[in-house]
Amino acid sequence: MVWDRLNTHISKTMKALVAEREWLTIVLLPGYAPELNPVEALWAHIKRSLANVAARTLTELETLLRRRLEALQYRHGVLGGFLAGTGLDLDRPDGP
Template identity: 50%
Template sequence: RHTSADMRRRVAEREWLAVEQLPGYAPDLNPVEGVWSAMRSGLANLVPGGIDQLAALIRARLRPMQYRPELLEGCLAGTGLSLEP
């Protein structure tokens, strides 16, 4: 657990590190949910031939996103969280 005495000590040793306790389930605070949402468009009726085909399709859908920082920044902004300290 992140609230253990050992973890609190480790965090305290690093002035640059800020830790926030988040709820156990908070998809609205998870920027990855926005990425998955953007990636899933058009996959609703897909019936892959196997796990390898599905994995290849997911990689193909995620690859272009790495070249669209505005999309990824939008996913982060949608959470209300910020990269700024």
């Protein structure tokens, strides 16, 4: 799993949860590195898809966002592209 250094990701509670799962490998990103965070590319993609959309309410905007995100979960190539775009080598992580 690739995480930024959001305080909840590096908290004692989260470290304990990760330690209980030997199969889980965490790769922590540097303090500020949006170019290494695949989520940044995902949100940029979503924002571009909403460029010419004018939601009338927050509920309508939420619905649009949910639909876009749900559609992406089936586009493995696009999701893989967000990871590949970071240039990170996820096969040999350094660990937390």
